[in-house]
Amino acid sequence: xxxxxxxxxxxxxxxxxAGLLTRAAHNAQRWVVRxxxxxxxxxxxxxVPLVLWxxxxxxxxxxxxxxxxHARSSRTASAPSTPTPVASARSDNTIFRVYLAPAxxxxxxxxxxxxxxxxxxxxxxxxxxxxxxxxxxRFAVLHKLEGSNVRVVLAVGHPESxxxxxxxxxxxxxxxxxxxxxxxxxxxADEQALRAFLERPRHFPTAAEKRIALPPFYPPSAKxxxxxxxxxxxxxxxxxxxxxxxxxxxxxxxxxxLNVRGRIYVAREGVNAQLVVPDVALSALQQLLAADALYLxxxxxxxxxxxxxxxxxxxxxxxxxxxxLHVRCRRQVLAxxxxxxxxxxxxxxxxxxxxxxxxxxxxxxxxIDVRNVYESRVxxxxxxxxxxxxxxxxxxxxxxxxQHQLGGMPRDRRILTYxxxxxxxxxxxxxxHTRLGFSNVQRxxxxxxxxxxxxxKHGWTSKFKGANYVxxxxxxxxxxxxxxxxxxxxxxxxxxYTQCAHVPCHRRFIQCPKCRRxxxxxxxxxxxxxxxxxxxxxxxxLHWYADSVSRPLPATPSEAxxxxxxxxTHRRYPDAxxxxxxxxxxxxxxxxxxLVRAERILExxxxxxxxxxxxxxxxxxxxxRTVITVEHEPGxxxxxxxxxxxxPTALAAIHLEHGRVAEVLRTMVQRxxxxxxxxxxxxxxxxxxxxxxxxxxxxxxxPQGVIVADNVMFRPRYGKRTHVGVEEVELxxxxxxxxxxxxxxxxAMDAFNRYVQQEPRVVQVVLPVRDGVSVIQWREEYxxxxxxxxxx
Ligand SMILES: C[S@@+](CC[C@H](N)C(=O)[O-])C[C@H]1O[C@@H](n2cnc3c(N)ncnc32)[C@H](O)[C@@H]1O
Numbered sequence: 194x195x196x197x198x199x200x201x202x203x204x205x206x207x208x209x210x211a212g213l214l215t216r217a218a219h220n221a222q223r224w225v226v227r228x229x230x231x232x233x234x235x236x237x238x239x240x241v242p243l244v245l246w247x248x249x250x251x252x253x254x255x256x257x258x259x260x261x262x263h264a265r266s267s268r269t270a271s272a273p274s275t276p277t278p279v280a281s282a283r284s285d286n287t288i289f290r291v292y293l294a295p296a297x298x299x300x301x302x303x304x305x306x307x308x309x310x311x312x313x314x315x316x317x318x319x320x321x322x323x324x325x326x327x328x329x330x331r332f333a334v335l336h337k338l339e340g341s342n343v344r345v346v347l348a349v350g351h352p353e354s355x356x357x358x359x360x361x362x363x364x365x366x367x368x369x370x371x372x373x374x375x376x377x378x379x380x381x382a383d384e385q386a387l388r389a390f391l392e393r394p395r396h397f398p399t400a401a402e403k404r405i406a407l408p409p410f411y412p413p414s415a416k417x418x419x420x421x422x423x424x425x426x427x428x429x430x431x432x433x434x435x436x437x438x439x440x441x442x443x444x445x446x447x448x449x450x451l452n453v454r455g456r457i458y459v460a461r462e463g464v465n466a467q468l469v470v471p472d473v474a475l476s477a478l479q480q481l482l483a484a485d486a487l488y489l490x491x492x493x494x495x496x497x498x499x500x501x502x503x504x505x506x507x508x509x510x511x512x513x514x515x516x517x518l519h520v521r522c523r524r525q526v527l528a529x530x531x532x533x534x535x536x537x538x539x540x541x542x543x544x545x546x547x548x549x550x551x552x553x554x555x556x557x558x559x560x561i562d563v564r565n566v567y568e569s570r571v572x573x574x575x576x577x578x579x580x581x582x583x584x585x586x587x588x589x590x591x592x593x594x595x596q597h598q599l600g601g602m603p604r605d606r607r608i609l610t611y612x613x614x615x616x617x618x619x620x621x622x623x624x625x626h627t628r629l630g631f632s633n634v635q636r637x638x639x640x641x642x643x644x645x646x647x648x649x650k651h652g653w654t655s656k657f658k659g660a661n662y663v664x665x666x667x668x669x670x671x672x673x674x675x676x677x678x679x680x681x682x683x684x685x686x687x688x689x690y691t692q693c694a695h696v697p698c699h700r701r702f703i704q705c706p707k708c709r710r711x712x713x714x715x716x717x718x719x720x721x722x723x724x725x726x727x728x729x730x731x732x733x734x735l736h737w738y739a740d741s742v743s744r745p746l747p748a749t750p751s752e753a754x755x756x757x758x759x760x761x762t763h764r765r766y767p768d769a770x771x772x773x774x775x776x777x778x779x780x781x782x783x784x785x786x787x788l789v790r791a792e793r794i795l796e797x798x799x800x801x802x803x804x805x806x807x808x809x810x811x812x813x814x815x816x817x818r819t820v821i822t823v824e825h826e827p828g829x830x831x832x833x834x835x836x837x838x839x840x841p842t843a844l845a846a847i848h849l850e851h852g853r854v855a856e857v858l859r860t861m862v863q864r865x866x867x868x869x870x871x872x873x874x875x876x877x878x879x880x881x882x883x884x885x886x887x888x889x890x891x892x893x894x895x896p897q898g899v900i901v902a903d904n905v906m907f908r909p910r911y912g913k914r915t916h917v918g919v920e921e922v923e924l925x926x927x928x929x930x931x932x933x934x935x936x937x938x939x940x941a942m943d944a945f946n947r948y949v950q951q952e953p954r955v956v957q958v959v960l961p962v963r964d965g966v967s968v969i970q971w972r973e974e975y976x977x978x979x980x981x982x983x984x985x
Contacts, residue, residue: 286313286530286589287368291328294352294377297345300391307334313589315532319368320361330524332376341393342386344379355380407450408481408488415452415474423509424470425500425670427642428482429526429616431463431537432491440464440491441520447488451477454515458526462537464492465526465616469515472503498614498639500670501646514663529620530589541610541622541634546647549637552609553578553656559602563591563612563621564662567701570678571688572641572659578609591621595629604630611637611644613661645672660688680705682712695720739962740777746787750810750844755779755803758836762801765832772800774875774903778963779807782873782901785968786811789899791870792818794845797854797884798876799824802833805847808873812845820847821869823857823876854880858887868895874902878938881945885969889954896976899968900955906965907935907942 292309293301301307310331314323324347329335338345348354349367352375358364367374378387434440437459444457448468455468470478480486484494504514529535544552552558553576560578562569565585573580583594599608608631610618618636625631637644641661648655658675678688680703687705694714702716715721745752755776763770774782786794786808794808799822812818824830830851837847850857854876872894874881881902888894942965949957949967954975960966 286315286532287317287319288313289324289368290373291331291347292352292373292375293332293334294348294375296352297377301334301337303332303334307332313528313530318361318365321358321364324364326524328376330522333519333521333523335376336521338390341390342383343390344382344386345376346379348375348377349373351375352377407447408477410480411450411477412473415450415471415477417452417471417506420452420471420473420506422472422503422505424472424475424503425468425514426470426475426478427467427498427614428492428495429463429465429614430492430495431526431540431619434459434461434463434491437461437522440489441522443489445518445520447481448478448518448520453478454513454518456515457518457520458523459520460523460526462534463526464495467515468518469504469509469513496639496643498642499646500642501649502670527588527616527620529591531592531624535620535623536627537619537623539623539626540619541608541626541636543638544609544635545638546644547651549609549611549644550648550653550656552607552635555607558607558609559599561595561598561608561610561621563610563617567690568613568662570703571690572657572661572672572675572677574611574641574657576656588617588620591617592624592628595621595624599625599629599631605632608634609636610634611640613640613663614642615640641672645670648672662690678703680708682708682717693720695724740775743777743780745776745780746783746811750806750840754836754840755806758801758803758806761832761836762803765828766801774804774807775963778903778966779804781960781962781966782871783807783811785899785901786871789870789897791898793867793869793895794820794871794873795869795893796820796822796873796875798822798874799833799849800826800829800875802836802847804873804875805833805849806836806840806844808871809840809844809847814843814845818845820845821850822847823850823852823854825851825853827851854884855887858884858891858893861893862887862891866893868893868898870895870898872898872900874900875904878904878907878945879941881941882948885945885949885952889952892978894971896971899970902945902949902967902969904938904964905942905946905959905967906961907939908964 289312290309291312293303293307297303298308312324312327312331314327316323328347335345347358349356349358350372354375354377357380358367358374441457441459444459444464448457451470451474453468453470453474455466457464457466457468468478479497481488482492482495482497486493553560553574556577556579558578560574560576560580562573562580562582564583565587566582569582569584573582581598583591583598585591585594608625610621610625612618612621615636615638618640622634622636625634641657644657645655645661647653648657655673657672659673659677660671663670676686676688679685680687682704685705685707687703689703690701691704691709691714693700693702693716695716698716698720700716704712704716712718712721713724715724759770759773759775762773766772782804791812794812796805796808799805802822805820805822809820812820822833824833830849834849837849840847872888874884876884885900888900894900946957946959946967949955949969954972955969956972957967957969960968
């Protein structure tokens with residue numbers, strides 16, 4: 194017997210029409226259905242088995258409206274009669290790593306989250322059929338294959354692998370070897386079907402095209418142009434659904450015209466929705482789901498958890514909690530990882546927020562926070578009740594944590610459970626009742642969201658302290674001003690979550706703004722280092738582009754001369770040639786010199802004379818115009834002088850001062866040197882602060898003058914890079930030395946930037962050109978003044 198994993202063909206339109214017909218039976222007066230079902234008899238696509246037993250090996254057959262096409266493969270070995278046991282299976286589930294192959298990802302336009310997943314299959318010897326169902330549930334994007342005639346197979350090891358999983362035994366082998374699985378096109382795919390799918394028209398029918406009559410109370414438009422604010426709203430209901438996909442289709446059809454965004458899961462066990470609703474559409478949505486409404490009978494009278502604070506439209510635009518509407522069919526609306534379905538008919542007693550508020554004073558009650566540890570960290574209920582945190586990482590861990598926390602407890606003890614919106618408590622309470630035998634389980638109706646709204650409405654002192662963690666892009670919604678958590682990097686009280694800026698890590702964690710700045714948005718130095726390497730590459734590319742589209746000033750020394758300086762520098766200083774300013778920075782210096790109408794320029798750090806030549810070019814030759822440049826290294830000074838001697842006469846005179854910058858600056862003051870209109874800092878980084886103080890103190894900068902400081906965004910180099918990532922930075926001994934030195938230079942530059950930022954006499958702007966250029970000027974009130982008066 195052989196089995197193949199396939200996705201098949203079925204009539205998507207027919208499915209919708211069939212769904213609508215069924216719905217029409219509920220409320221015939223509201224629906225106009227012009228389409229009729231075609232071949233459909235089993236509307237649940239995800240219930241259709243995807244494994245073919247091919248004793249007779251059909252190439253295709255139709256099952257409940259789904260045409261199944263067998264995935265032929267190069268593997269011919271038949272399944273052994275005694276299956277190999279699975280080597281590694283955790284708890285009640287077996288976990289598979291499944292990826293979408295790149296070609297499939299692109300074709301399905303899978304989002305980042307949908308590109309790979311761990312797939313949990315109940316049992317330790319899962320069948321291929323169970324895995325295929327779990328995959329269908331996990332990779333909702335496979336829905337897009339609906340209506341196509343293309344096949345997807347499960348390949349082992351790599352995206353192009355032709356080793357396919359076709360039998361349960363092959364699956365167990367894969368699991369035992371810990372190999373990843375790739376969802377890919379069938380290697381023997383029908384080219385035509387594939388092309389038809391890839392070139393399919395991307396048109397999403399509107400409600401009018403679907404011929405759905407919208408309710409009369411709908412607003413004429415819910416477009417964001419006519420909206421003032423958005424409302425955050427959630428609802429869920431555990432209700433047995435015969436045809437979740439019908440309800441999903443109906444929800445899409447009804448909610449799209451209201452411009453509702455968010456995420457709705459629909460399964461045979463019920464519905465779970467988190468939405469953001471335009472203000473003009475809120476009352477229509479409420480009417481749609483009202484107790485007496487017939488539009489969505491499965492949801493009639495569902496409790497709507499409305500966030501009491503509407504979101505102004507500009508806030509929504511800045512950080513929308515949801516950007517579009519996703520209605521997805523899943524195996525469960527709340528995946529619990531339990532091998533056996535819970536009996537949800539016994540799920541404890543619901544307490545209204547006011548009853549809950551009072552119940553928390555019961556010293557004999559046990560309070561169970563059913564949320565995960567990262568949620569409890571930023572906000573919890575506090576009261577007399579004894580609190581037993583579950584500290585779970587995912588909802589699937591709840592069962593073991595409950596057994597652990599409540600193991601030896603009398604079964605008639607009063608248990609109070611709460612979660613964000615109430616849905617998790619329903620399953621937890623059912624488990625406590627039916628599996629652990631607790632008889633007095635009570636849960637907070639509507640969860641923290643409903644409690645916070647009621648507390649605010651009635652002016653109670655909230656017993657929930659801190660922030661309510663939410664699963665949209667806001668990450669939390671504040672209930673009280675209490676701060677229960679700490680910054681994970683410095684330990685100061687703070688409770689806002691962020692995500693590590695280093696994309697491969699992307700860890701969600703708590704970090705204060707100070708540490709966020711310090712670690713450039715990363716969760717720690719390791720990720721920061723990795724990010725810096727990425728940025729170095731990125732900036733390199735941007736610099737290259739900026740250089741290629743810039744055009745030098747006409748008076749700049751000839752490109753040929755500058756190229757010669759560069760070539761000579763590389764020849765004589767192969768390891769230090771990067772110190773030379775280069776074309777783009779040379780152009781920037783010349784432009785700034787022109788802008789401030791500079792006559793006198795001072796450069797600290799000549800090296801081989803590249804930037805001095807650019808500056809002299811910007812001034813042009815007149816008697817009053819001069820560039821003074823300072824260099825202490827005789828070899829570099831000699832090279833620079835040789836080029837200055839050969840410079841065209843159209844350039845301003847360049848006077849090279851041999852010696853250390855500090856001394857030269859002192860002698861300048863002694864000999865009463867007139868002030869400069871542009872001073873370029875490009876010598877030793879650790880002296881920048883001292884030079885600045887001296888220049889300001891002795892007014893060596895003219896009132897309109899500008900200081901240009903180079904390398905102010907200098908970032909440490911961390912040795913040889915193999916490829917970007919957290920673990921990939923190799924440091925050899927020499928690299929260690931370089932790293933230490935460059936780290937100390939980076940610190941010096943950071944100290945300089947911060948010094949200038951707080952220096953009252955100047956203003957500065959930092960430009961991310963190369964490794965950062967700071968442009969510093971006198972503040973207006975300090976422009977005029979006498980030498981030695983400190984500029985004041
Ligand atoms: C980055 S390079 C200058 C590059 C040059 N401005 C250009 O763009 O072509 C720095 C130069 O400053 C010199 N230098 C460093 N510290 C110095 C100091 N205290 N006094 C004088 N020169 C110094 C170094 O010898 C080196 O040649």
